[in-house]
Amino acid sequence: MKYETIIGLEIHAQLLTRTKLFCRCSTEFGRTPNTLTCPVCLGLPGSLPVINREAVRMAIKLALALEARINFKSIFSRKNYFYPDLPKGYQITQYHLPVAENGRLLIDVNGSRKAIGIERINLEEDAGKSLHEGFPDSAEKTYLDFNRCGVPLLEIVGRPDLRSPEEAVEFVQNLRTILQYLEICDGNMEEGSLRCDANLSVRPAGSTEFGTKTEVKNLNSFRFLARALEYEASRQVEALERGEKIIQETRGWDASANRTVPQRSKEEAHDYRYFPEPDLPPLIISEDWVREVSAGLPELPQAKIDRFIRDYQLPVYDARILTGSRALADYFEKVAGLSGSPKQASNWIMREVLQYLKEKNLSPENFPLPAESLAELIKMVENQEITITMAKEKVFPEMVRRSLEEPKSAEVPVPTLELKVAACDPRVITEELGLKKIGDEQALQNIIEEVLEKNPGPVKQYLEGKVQVLGFLLGQVMKASKGQADPQRVQPLLRQALDKLAKK
Amino acid sequence: MKVDLEHLSRLANLELTEEERKLLPGQMEKIIDWVGQLSSLATGEEEKYHQVDFSLRLEEDEVQPSLPQDEVLAMAPEKQGDFVKVPRVFREK
Numbered sequence: 001m002k003y004e005t006i007i008g009l010e011i012h013a014q015l016l017t018r019t020k021l022f023c024r025c026s027t028e029f030g031r032t033p034n035t036l037t038c039p040v041c042l043g044l045p046g047s048l049p050v051i052n053r054e055a056v057r058m059a060i061k062l063a064l065a066l067e068a069r070i071n072f073k074s075i076f077s078r079k080n081y082f083y084p085d086l087p088k089g090y091q092i093t094q095y096h097l098p099v100a101e102n103g104r105l106l107i108d109v110n111g112s113r114k115a116i117g118i119e120r121i122n123l124e125e126d127a128g129k130s131l132h133e134g135f136p137d138s139a140e141k142t143y144l145d146f147n148r149c150g151v152p153l154l155e156i157v158g159r160p161d162l163r164s165p166e167e168a169v170e171f172v173q174n175l176r177t178i179l180q181y182l183e184i185c186d187g188n189m190e191e192g193s194l195r196c197d198a199n200l201s202v203r204p205a206g207s208t209e210f211g212t213k214t215e216v217k218n219l220n221s222f223r224f225l226a227r228a229l230e231y232e233a234s235r236q237v238e239a240l241e242r243g244e245k246i247i248q249e250t251r252g253w254d255a256s257a258n259r260t261v262p263q264r265s266k267e268e269a270h271d272y273r274y275f276p277e278p279d280l281p282p283l284i285i286s287e288d289w290v291r292e293v294s295a296g297l298p299e300l301p302q303a304k305i306d307r308f309i310r311d312y313q314l315p316v317y318d319a320r321i322l323t324g325s326r327a328l329a330d331y332f333e334k335v336a337g338l339s340g341s342p343k344q345a346s347n348w349i350m351r352e353v354l355q356y357l358k359e360k361n362l363s364p365e366n367f368p369l370p371a372e373s374l375a376e377l378i379k380m381v382e383n384q385e386i387t388i389t390m391a392k393e394k395v396f397p398e399m400v401r402r403s404l405e406e407p408k409s410a411e412v413p414v415p416t417l418e419l420k421v422a423a424c425d426p427r428v429i430t431e432e433l434g435l436k437k438i439g440d441e442q443a444l445q446n447i448i449e450e451v452l453e454k455n456p457g458p459v460k461q462y463l464e465g466k467v468q469v470l471g472f473l474l475g476q477v478m479k480a481s482k483g484q485a486d487p488q489r490v491q492p493l494l495r496q497a498l499d500k501l502a503k504k
Numbered sequence: 505m506k507v508d509l510e511h512l513s514r515l516a517n518l519e520l521t522e523e524e525r526k527l528l529p530g531q532m533e534k535i536i537d538w539v540g541q542l543s544s545l546a547t548g549e550e551e552k553y554h555q556v557d558f559s560l561r562l563e564e565d566e567v568q569p570s571l572p573q574d575e576v577l578a579m580a581p582e583k584q585g586d587f588v589k590v591p592r593v594f595r596e597k
Contacts, residue, residue, distance in 0.1 A: 017565050024568035033586040035573045042576065054565035082517050084590045130593060135584075143587040146576070271515060 001241070002205040005233045006213075007168045007198055008160035011175060012153045013185040014126065014193040015058050021125045021152035022049030022092065029191070033145035041125075041150035043088030048279050055152040058184040059099045059123050060285065060293045062154055065178050065300055066118050068103025072285050076123075076277040084144055085128035093124035093155070095274040099283065105158070105178075106302055107170040108320075116171055117159030123283075126151040154185075160199065160210070165229035169222055172196055177301045181326050189221050196225055201246070202236045211236070212246040216260055218253045228253035232260050304329055312342035321350060327365035338375030341382055348374060352396055368403040370421050377426040386430055387486050394433055394483075399424040434482070441493070444485055448497050451476045463502050470494065507532045 020027055023040035039047035063070045077095035103118035131143040156175065162168045176194055179185040187194045201213035216232050219225040231253075236246055251260040299307070301323050308319035308329075322332045332349050336342040353367060353374075377395060380386050386395065402424040406415040452459050455476060458469040470491075477490050507529045513520050520528070573586065580588040 019565050019567050024563065024566060025570045026567045032573065034576050034588065035586075036570045037576050038570050042571075042579075050561065050563045052565050053562035056562060080515070084593060131587070132593065138592070140592050141589050142591070142593045143584070143589055145587060271511075273515070 003202045003233075003237045003240075004205045004207070005164055005229075006160050006201045006203065006210060007162035007165070007229060009158040009162065009168060009171060010197045010199070011156040011158070011172065012126075012195040012197075013062075013156065013179050013187075015055055015152040015154060015184055016186060017052055017054045017058070017152055019052055019054075020150035021052050021055050021123065022150055023047075024052075025150065027151045031147060033147060036147040037149065041087075042146060049092065049277075051280065051283065052152060055123060056099070056283065056285065057289075057293060058152075058182070059121060059154055060290055061182045061184055061297065062156070062179070063100035063103065063121055064290070064294050064297055065182055066100075066103035066105055066121070066156075068100035068118055068121055070100045070285060070290055071097050072287070073097065074099045074123075074283045074285070076280045076283065077274045078277050079272045079274055081272055083127070083130075084142060085130045085146075085149070087128070087146060087149060091125060091127065092277055092280070094120075094122040096276065097282075098122045099285075105171060105175055107167060107174055109167060109170075111316075114161075114167075116161045116167075119157045119159050120155075122155040122157070124153050124155055125149070126153050160201075165226050165233065168198065168229055169226050172222065172225060174301065177324065181298055181301055192220065195220065198225075198229060198232075200229060200232050200236070202233055202240065211240075212248050214246065214248065214260075215250045216253060217250060217263065224253050224255055227258065228260055231258070235260065298326065308332075312336060312346070314342065314346055318346045318350060321354075322346060325364050327363070331364060331367065331371055334371035335375045335378070338372060339378040339382070341378055344378045344382065345375070348378060352392060356400060369400050369424060370403065370417055372417070372421045373399055373403065373424045373426065380426055380430070384486070386426075387483065390430075390483050391426075395426050395429050398429050398433065399426055402429070434484075444481075444490060444493055445497070447480050447485065448477055448490070448494055451480055452497060452501070459498070459501065462498055470498075473498075507536070 017027060019025060020041055023038050025036045025038050025041055028036065040049055060070060062068075074094060075097040076092050078090040079093050079095070080090045082089060098120040100121040101119065103121065104115040105118060106113050106115055108114075126148050128144055128146040128149040131145070132138065135141065135143055158171065162171060172194075176185075176187040176189075179194070180187050185193060189196070196219040198216045198219060199213045200216060201211040203209065203211040214232065214236070216228050219228050232251065239246060250263045252263045253259075254261050304323040305316070305319045308314050308322060309316060312319075314322070323329045328349070331353075332345055335349065336345040339345055353364075353369075356362075357364060357367060374396075377391055377399065381388050381391050403420055405423065406420075451473060455473065458472055462469045462473070474487060474491060474494060477494060478485055478487060481490075509520070509525060509529050509532075577583040577586075577588065582589040
């Protein structure tokens with residue numbers, strides 16, 4: 001029997017505010033454990049929460065980007081459960097009236113766009129961090145760091161509209177890019193600033209009823225997400241084929257065993273006894289505020305992709321990669337504009353720049369070479385001042401190297417863009433490295449003659465009709481020119497010279 | 505309204521004495537029924553979550569000092585180094 005997979009995702013995005021959701025303790029990551037807490041986030045008696053304005057603004061931004069309906073009045077609730085990393089004994093979250101509802105996110109499925117429903121967006125606080133391993137007495141003890149207690153999260157609850165693990169990955173990728181464009185979450189899954197849980201069920205293809213679902217947790221990378229969902233879907237299909245029933249349960253992804261395993265449920269879980277948070281009156285968001293946030297929204301990834309395809313005539317693939325981050329998209333637009341060659345700009349960025357970033361494990365905003373400089377190099381290639389090979393293999397790496405040197409001058413003691421652009425000027429580098437393309441026909445002919453004289457054997461073979469040696473001779477000419485000759489121009493000249501010899 | 509004391513005490517992480525087990529259900533049911541009278545009030549179309557309807561004060565996102573670590577750790581029943589220590593959460597494994 002053929003089966004259909006149904007997936008709904010629940011994403012938690014840690015917000016990039018400076019302070020926590022209900023107190024003004026810093027949210028800085030990696031600080032000494034238990035140094036960023038106060039009576040509010042520790043839940044000490046008598047303390048009262050006060051909402052962070054910036055966190056609400058970020059929620060409005062995401063709601064607008066996901067075309068969700070913003071509730072001008074929303075309610076915070078207490079979700080009650082006992083766990084050592086939750087010192088208050090409850091999490092302040094949203095339940096009865098979330099900050100936004102009914103949004104959608106577009107994903108690409110086999111070249112067409114599919115809208116995935118967003119049920120709700122909640123503002124809530126994070127819990128602390130439990131360390132179960134790594135201490136001498138870890139067999140008996142759990143260690144707690146409360147620094148993360150109260151850090152703001154947006155919980156994004158997607159509808160069960162996804163039909164495959166690939167769609168789920170695409171959904172998370174697109175959502176992450178949007179969060180990054182909005183500058184409200186860094187999207188780092190490994191560090192836990194973007195967390196993903198999935199509800200998954202399978203049903204016979206064509207059926208309209210949902211099967212029993214399981215919840216899969218601990219999907220903290222794109223690779224794990226895809227693998228865990230694939231595993232869980234086939235596990236359910238196999239169980240059904242054997243005539244077994246799916247048990248509704250929470251399963252965790254065990255990366256070392258490559259499978260999902262049932263998780264011990266938090267005792268008596270699912271009875272969270274939600275009730276409205278008595279310490280916080282309703283959160284009121286004014287229409288003016290929404291309008292103001294809306295006016296400041298950046299161009300979103302999907303719109304940028306469409307514009308890149310339309311205005312720069314880029315293939316969909318290029319447009320998608322280049323818009324993967326705002327910094328990369330901005331860099332591309334600058335290089336494209338300055339060089340006047342969007343297609344070349346795209347090629348250079350998709351290959352050389354991205355390869356460099358990957359090798360050095362850098363994000364696009366940290367690429368050292370100014371767009372002005374790369375644009376200049378592209379112009380030189382377009383004007384045939386240098387061969388593309390030399391530009392890529394010699395000049396580009398040298399430009400990047402020099403751009404890292406943070407040039408300063410006597411008058412200007414700090415590195416400025418002008419100094420940097422001057423320091424990695426491709427014309428200067430080309431000159432210094434002696435890589436200028438040999439444009440002079442006489443010079444090329446001199447080299448060709450020299451090569452032919454030095455290689456009487458192959459020349460003889462060529463004249464006897466073995467034309468394949470032309471490639472070898474061409475290589476010799478390129479070598480003699482130290483790569484500065486343009487093979488496109490050398491080839492006809494080389495043929496001419498050989499033809500001349502043949503006539504002799 | 506009937507009270508499942510067993511369930512509630514587990515949710516609240518409370519151990520009850522035999523005496524309390526006998527005494528509490530009746531008392532709790534009385535309290536719940538008494539408070540329950542409020543549900544009969546007509547509050548208009550919109551559900552009321554709060555007794556007052558005033559807009560919330562929001563605070564600017566500016567860091568203020570946190571509590572000193574030694575003060576925080578001193579409140580914990582058990583600590584070690586930078587951490588609060590509790591009985592292991594997942595005993596089996």
